[in-house]
Amino acid sequence: MVEKKIPKATARRLPLYYRYLRFLHEAGKNRVSSAKLSEAVKVDSATIRRDFSYFGALGKRGYGYDVEALMNFFSKTLNQDRLTNVALIGVGNLGQALLNYNFRRSNNTRISAGFDINDKLIGTIHQGVPVYHIDDMVEQLDLQQIDVAILTVPSEIAQEMANKLVEGGVKGIMNFTPIRVNVPESVRVHNVDLTNELQTLIYFINYYQELDDAE
Ligand code: ATP
Structure with missing residues (x-):
């Protein structure tokens, strides 16, 4: 995924996305639609799509986002894999x-x-x-x-x-x-x-x- 300077507002929403993706992953879910994500984190789906586009994560039409791939990416971005x-x-x-x-x-x-x-x-x-x-x-x-x-x-x-x-x-x-x-x-x-x-x-x-x- 591409490294770009991300806006502060986007960065602030990252933990929110990360927590929900982790929750989905633990519940055995492989994918999530932007509508579902939007409802869960209370961020409108246009904003979610724009946020994710900064990371080069473009959801596939009719499929949504790959939960594990996104979760792993956010985890690295948030430094979660380093104590x-x-x-x-x-x-x-x-x-x-x-x-x-x-x-x-x-x-x-x-x-x-x-x-x-x-x-x-x-x-x-x-x-x-x-x-x-x-x-x-x-x-x-x-x-x-x-x-x-x-x-x-x-x-x-x-x-x-x-x-x-x-x-x-x-x-x-x-x-x-x-x-x-x-x-x-x-x-x-x-x-x-x-x-x-x-x-x-x-x-x-x-x-x-x-x-x-x-x-
Ligand atoms: P709080 O709920 O704010 O922690 P408190 O009544 O437990 O309140 P405070 O007087 O606010 O205690 O102090 C908080 C802590 O800071 C205490 O454990 C105190 O010993 C410590 N403390 C006070 N002065 C210093 C100092 N110069 N250097 C380091 N620690 C200090």
Whole structure:
């Protein structure tokens, strides 16, 4: 299949396609029509066809798409056949919840090292993951070839930790703190503010409730 620079929106839909194709494969299905795929992933079929065309995957009329071939291709594209080690910075309540959550069940991503400042945690193993002192972070990131980090430290030290992560050579940070950290352009930050998400949801519920009541 041809390698082309794919649009961001297409790239974002890849995991969605991949998960469904894997589901179909596990259910013993060999092919899927674009209409069926569209219904399952809630993306219109024209968009699916355009997305897939970037990968040179053109469904055959009256046949649809070959499930296994597409699944294997997406798996490679998404790096699923390579284990990605992730560091967890801050093994507090949220950090431990993420350790308990098994990222590996859906793909080959796993937290392979935790870092904290709390003596009670340092040197212990949580869900098979060793917790190191934060001062050893830069060295461990290098030793374990870790490119991605999850940030679950108190907000006050989020920027300081982000600086350390940049120093350690990470390429991506999943930031669970409410602080917007500054990093060089080469580093990607995804912000996940759970409190904000919940508040927004509640706001929308109330807002639409008020609109309904006003009618
Ligand atoms: P949360 O639910 O946000 O994880 P928490 O109450 O468990 O909250 P926080 O005070 O938010 O704990 O801290 C999260 C984790 O970050 C804790 O385990 C704490 O020990 C750790 N931490 C605090 N300061 C540092 C630091 N300078 N370097 C590394 N880890 C730190």
